Amino acid sequence: MKMPATIKDIAKIARVTPTTVSLALNNQPRVSEKTRRRILKIARDLKYHPNYIAKSLISRRSHAIGLIINNIADPFYPEIAKGIEEKADELGYSVILCNTNSSTDQEKKHIQMLRARGVDGIIFSTVLIDDPNIKPLVEDKFPFTLVNRTIYDPLLSSRIDYVVLDNFSGGYQVIDHLYRLGHDRIGIVTGELRASTAAERMEGAKKAMLDRRIPYDPDLIVECDFTRAAAYHAAKKLLALKPPPTAIFAKDDNMALGVRETILNSGMHIPEDVALVGFDDIDVAALSGIDLTTVSQKKYEMGTLGVKILIDKIEKESSPMVNKIILQQELIVRKSCGFRLKGYCR
Structure with a gap:
C-alpha cells in the first residue's frame, strides 16, 4: 500500500525546506507567490492531505469549531450555516453542526460534547436572553460568538462577541x-x-x-x-x-x-x-x-462575520477586544x- 505524501516529500521535490512548504500550505507570508504556486502544484500532484491530528498536537488546536442552531429544518438556518462553513474552510477550520430543537438542555449537552471533542470554539444562534449555558463559558474564557441572537445579562453581555441584525x-x-x-x-x-x-x-x-x-x-x-x-x-x-x-x-x-x-x-x-x-x-x-x-436578514454575511470573529479570538488568545456588530435591516x-x-x- 502506497504511503500518503508528507510535507518532507513535497519539500524534497520543490528543493525547499519543510518549513517553507508549511508556510506555503497555510497561506502564510515570507514565501514568494511563485514558490507558493509551485509548492501547491506539487502538493496537488502528490494528492497531499494534511495530517490534522499531527497538526493539532503541534498547535494544541483541533482546527474545528462547533455550530449550535435551533432547527436545521427551518429555512432561515441553512444560509447562516453556509456562510459559517465556507468562511471556516477558507480559514482552515472544519465545522461540527449541532441541532437543539429549541431546548436549553439539549444546548447544554451539545456544549459538553463539543468541548469533550476538543473544538477550539463555538458559534451559537440559539441563545435566549437569560440563557443559563453562557455564563460558564464566559467564566472559563472559552472562545465563542453569538450570531442572530444575544443575551441581556449586563454582567455578561459586555464580555461577549456577537453579530446581530437591528x-x-x-x-x-x-x-x-x-x-x-x-x-x-x-x-x-x-x-x-x-x-x-x-x-x-x-x-x-x-x-x-x-x-x-x-x-x-x-x-x-x-x-x-x-x-x-x-x-x-x-x-x-x-x-x-x-x-x-x-x-x-x-x-x-x-x-x-x-x-x-x-x-x-x-x-x-x-x-x-x-x-x-x-x-x-x-x-x-x-x-x-x-x-x-x-x-x-443578511444571513450569509452574519455567518461569515461570526466565524471570522471567533477564529480571530481563537488565534489571538490574549486579545481583550470584544466585537459587537449590528447589521442594518432592509x-x-x-x-x-x-x-x-x-x-x-x-
Whole structure:
C-alpha cells in the first residue's frame, strides 16, 4: 500500500525546506507567490492531505469549531450555516453542526460534547436572553460568538462577541409600512419572547404603534414557537377575533408561511383581505405565488462575520477586544402587503 505524501516529500521535490512548504500550505507570508504556486502544484500532484491530528498536537488546536442552531429544518438556518462553513474552510477550520430543537438542555449537552471533542470554539444562534449555558463559558474564557441572537445579562453581555441584525428597527419598519398602507388593526404572531430577536422586533413594533397612535390591543399579539405549525394555529386565533386584523406581521418567514396557509384555508385573499409581512427573506419568500413582503436578514454575511470573529479570538488568545456588530435591516416589498395594488395612502 502506497504511503500518503508528507510535507518532507513535497519539500524534497520543490528543493525547499519543510518549513517553507508549511508556510506555503497555510497561506502564510515570507514565501514568494511563485514558490507558493509551485509548492501547491506539487502538493496537488502528490494528492497531499494534511495530517490534522499531527497538526493539532503541534498547535494544541483541533482546527474545528462547533455550530449550535435551533432547527436545521427551518429555512432561515441553512444560509447562516453556509456562510459559517465556507468562511471556516477558507480559514482552515472544519465545522461540527449541532441541532437543539429549541431546548436549553439539549444546548447544554451539545456544549459538553463539543468541548469533550476538543473544538477550539463555538458559534451559537440559539441563545435566549437569560440563557443559563453562557455564563460558564464566559467564566472559563472559552472562545465563542453569538450570531442572530444575544443575551441581556449586563454582567455578561459586555464580555461577549456577537453579530446581530437591528431587530428593533426591523419591527418598527414593518408596522410603519403597514400603517402607511392604511392598516390600524394589525395582528402580530411573535416567536418566543425569551429570544432577543422576537423581543426586540416586538419592542420596535410597539414603538411604531405608539408613534402612529395605533391602539395597543393585547388580543392582537399571539406568542408561539418559531415553527410553521405553531404560527398556523396562532393565525387561526387572530382571524377568529371580531373584527379580525386587516394585516398580520409574522416574526419570521417560516412562521409567515404558516400564517399564509391559515388565511388561504379560511377562504380569504392576500393582500385583499389580509396583508401579510414576514421577517428573514428566506429563498422561498420570493417565489411567484408567495411573493412575501419581508425584512432582509443578511444571513450569509452574519455567518461569515461570526466565524471570522471567533477564529480571530481563537488565534489571538490574549486579545481583550470584544466585537459587537449590528447589521442594518432592509424592507423587501413584494405583493403580500398590498403596496403594489394601491401604494401608500398616508
